[in-house]
Amino acid sequence: MTALDLFLTNQFSEALSYLKPRTKESMYHSLTYATILEMQAMMTFDPQDILLAGNMMKEAQMLCQRHRRKSSVTDSFSSLVNRPTLGQFTEEEIHAEVCYAECLLQRAALTFLQGSSHGGAVRPRALHDPSHAYSCPPGPGRQHLFLLQDENMVSFIKGGIKVRNSYQTYKELDSLVQSSQYCKGENH
Template sequence: MALLGSRAELEADEDVFEDALETISISSHSDMATSSLHFASCDTQQAPRQRGASTVSSSSSTKVDLKSGLEECAVALNLFLSNKFTDALELLRPWAKESMYHALGYSTIVVLQAVLTFEQQDIQNGISAMKDALQTCQKYRKKYTVVESFSSLLSRGSLEQLSEEEMHAEICYAECLLQKAALTFVQRMSFYPA
């Protein structure tokens, strides 16, 4: 009897899980469409993006606002976690040189691929993507004069001096440096296998 009761409970739990899975996949598709529409409204100087397009020309005068960048990167993260790696990369690639979060997301996926495969070509692609991401993040970081740099070594810098975008850039830059260090370690280990 107890076995039948638990079997019935398991079947009920499976039904609830399947219903929840359908709800999640439906809402993620609608979130992705909403985010793409919201993001596309910021894209006034670019050609319309097409799903699966490998390259989109970007203008250096085009700038992605922080909120739109975060929203689109959240969509890419959902695609990545749903094993849609190519779709995630294609979503991030066009803006990887313009938006710090797109650069961080794109380079993170490429670095993860390098770490998981240990292939020299993947490692080189990861290093290249990480260098590009560092350059993109550097564009948004606060520019210090020599005197300001020296004085910041002597005294603690204040966060009030940074804008919201500059704070995000510092975080993204630090994350890129951490991933670059990990990738360098993987590169060294791939040359000296155990």
């Protein structure tokens, strides 16, 4: 709660300092730390801030992955037919699933932000010329423009995949919570 209080009173660097020592061991501290960095990146659009936030969110996701339920090849095939039940998860694994889904969603946002932070040189052409989507002076710069457009498209696709994976995880969690086996405990 201390880090949240610091964050909500605009003491971002103090909140980050408070969280940093536990970011390698606690998925909650790691996710919160990365979230604050992401908010900073979204406010500044600084490519370095975006990169730092993306790297920290990736680390948080890997930490969450270590706490998620381990599944065998057999489990993977059976999950295509049968949904996992609540009894197959520990409380920590359910929390890890939620944190993992949140990491995916925030990484998707950073992926979209990363793609849009490159594109300052592209200008839409006049509306009377629909044959070209963007104007670019002739010469070697045109190749750079197409490469930039390809990078933006790849970022967009990667972000979309992350959103879909996050949605699928949230959907599975919702089905667990809606199941008749679910009962609210002290941490819910």
